[in-house]
Amino acid sequence: MKRTASKRLVTISDVAQSAGVSKATAARVLGSYGTASPVVKEKVREAAKRLGYQANELARSMTTGKSKTIGVVVGDIENPYFGQAVRGISDAAHAAGFDVILSNSGEDAAKEKAAVRVLMGKRVDGLIVTPASVFETQHLHEVLRSGRPLVLLDRTIPDLAVDAVVTDDRHAAEAATRALIEAGHRRIAYISATESDDPIYRGPHQINLSTVMERIEGVVAASRLAGIEHPERYIRLGAHRRGMGDKIIAELLQGADRPTAILASDTVVALEVFKTLRRLGMSIPGDLSLVAFHDADWTSVTSPPITVIAQPVYELGFESAQILVRRITGMGDTPRCRVLATTLIKRQSIGAPPAHEDSGAVLQDDAAKIG
Template sequence: MSESSSKPRDATVQDVAREAGVSKATAARVLGGYSVTSPAVRDKVMTAAQSLNYRPNEVARSMTTGRSRAIGVVVADVENPYFGLAVRGISDVARAEGFDVILANSGEDVERERDAIRMLLGKRVDGLIVTPASVHDTEHLRAVEASGRPIVLLDRYIPSMSVDTVVADDRAAGAAVARRLTEAGHRRIGYVSATACDDPVYRGPHQLHLSTVRDRIEGFLEAAAQAGGEGCERYVRLGVNRLGGGLKIVADLMALPDRPTALIASDNVVALELFKALRTLGIVIPRDLSLIAFHDADWTSVTTPSITVIAQPCYELGAESAAALVRRARGDTTAGQRIILQTRLIERESVIPPPR
C-alpha cells in the first residue's frame, strides 16, 4: 500500500453534514458562519465537526464568502521590540474578534512593502494594517484605499490618505525630551535617528520620509529653541544603523569643538548603538554626556546607568489598530480618523546637568 493511500483523509463538509444529519448546504452555512440557523442545528453541526476533527478550507471559504477572517499586517522591523509589542496588541485583539493575523516585514523598504501588500491581498485578507515605509512613495497604499479594502496605518500617518491611523503624539514627545534636557541645563543637544539618508548631517525636513521622525525632530528643535538651545539643528544626525555606523556618528559629534552635552536616541535600537559607541570611546554616561531614548525597552532599565526614556504605548497602538480594522471589516463606513495616543517620560539615571 502506498504512503498516500494510507494517509487519513481530512473530513469534508459533506462528512460533517452526514454526521450531524443535516444537508450539506446547512452544514456549510454553520461552518462558514455566514447565515443564520437555529441554535439546535448549529450545536449539532459543531459537535459533528469537533468529533470528526474537521478543519475548514480557508481558501475555499474566502472564495465563497468573500471573507478570509484574516488580517494582513506589514511592519517596518520585526526585530525591533517596539513593533514586536505592537504586533502582540494586534494579535490579541484580532484573536478575540475571531481573526487570524498574517505578518510581513518591510525592513523600511518601499518595494518590499509593496510586494508584501500584493502577497497579502492575494491571500484575500479582510484588511491591512501597515506601518508605511515612506510618506512620499504611497501609490500602492492609496490604491488599496481606493479599492475599498479596509486599511489602517500604524505608527505613521500619510497626509494624503483619509484612512484610520493610530499614532503616538510624537511631536509632543520630542518637545518633552527637549524640555527635560534644557531644564537640566543642556543647550547643545544632539538627536540621532536610524532613518535612511545618503547624507547623515541634517539639512532640513526634506530628508525625512517618515512622519514619526519628522514630528519628533521638529518637536525637539522647536522646544529646544524656545528654551535657548544653541542651534541644535547642527547636532542632528541620520542613518545610524546596526553595522557600526553609530560609532562613526558619535565620534564625529564628540570631536566637534562645541560638542553636544546630551544626545537623544530616536528608538531603542539606536540607543543601544549609542550606548556601545560611547563606551568604546570612553565617554561616561551621564558624567560626560546625558542620554535619553525613545521606547522603554527592557535593557534600558538594567544598564549602568539606567536610561531615561520616553515610554511609548506600543501594545496599545497595535490593539487600537486592530480594533479599527475589525470595525471596518464588519462594515463601518464612517470617515477615517486619526487616533493619537500619549507617551510618558520615565526618569532614570542617564540625565544630569552638563559638565563644566
C-alpha cells in the same frame, strides 16, 4: 518498499455523509450561516470533529466575502517597539474573532508594497500598516480604492484619508529637549534610525517618515526657543544601518564642539550609543547625558538607568486593531488621526554638562580619553 498513500483531506461531503445530511446543510452548519435545527448542528459538528475536518478558509472567504483575518505590515519586528504594538494588535483582533497575518517591511517601501500585495491576494478583511515612506504610497491608495479598510500605525500619510493611530512625537521631543536644556545642555544631538544616504541632516527632503520629521521639528523648536543657534548641526540619520550606528555616534563624540547630550530615536539606537560610549571610555551622565524614545525593559536596569519617553505602544496597536475591526464590520465615522500621549520618565542618565564643555571647547585630557 511499500509506498504509504498520502492522507486525503476531509471534505464537507465526507462530513455530510457521516452526519446523514445534505452537503448544503453541512456547509451551512460549518460555515455558520443559514439555518439548521440544534439536533442537525450537533450531528454535523460531531461528525466534523470525529473525521478531523478543517475548514478551507480560502473557499469560505470566496463564499462569504470575509476571511476573518487582518494583515499587518510593520517596519522592523526586531525592534521591541513594534513587538509590543503587534501584541496589542493581536490581542484586540483575537478578541473580535480575527486572525492576524504579520509581515515585516524592514523599513523598505518596495518590501512593503510586496507585502501589501500578498496580503490583499490572501483576501484579508483589512490592513494595518506602518508606512515606510510618505513619498511612495501608491499601493496604499490602491488599498483605499479597493474598499478594503486600512489603518496606519505609528505614522501618517498627509494625503491619505484613512484612520491613523500615532503618539505625540513632536511634543515628546520638545519635552525631552527642554529637560536637557534645563539641566544646562546647549549642544544636543538627535540621532535617528531612519534611512539616509547622507548621515548629516541637511533638510526635510531627506526625511521620508512623518514621525522622524515631527521629532526633528520638536528638537529644533525647543532649542531655538531657548536661544540655541543652529541646533540642526547635531542631527544625524541612518544609525540603523549595520555598523553605521557606532561610526556616526563616535564621529559626533570625537568632533570639535561635541554634543553633551543625545536624544535617541528609539532604544535600539540608544543601546548603540550606550555601547559606543563604553568603547570610548566615556560615562553617562558624566561625559554625556542620554534620553531615548520608548521605555524598553533594559533601560531601567542599566547603570545608570536611562531617562526615556514612554510611549503607549501596546495601546497603539490595540486601538488600531479595534478601529480596523469596526471599519470591517461597517461601523465608524469619518476617518481621523488619534494621537496618544507620551510620558517623560526621568531616571539617572541626565546630568549637567561637563564643566569644561561650557565654553564649547574640548580639553586635551578629554580628547585623550576619547581617543
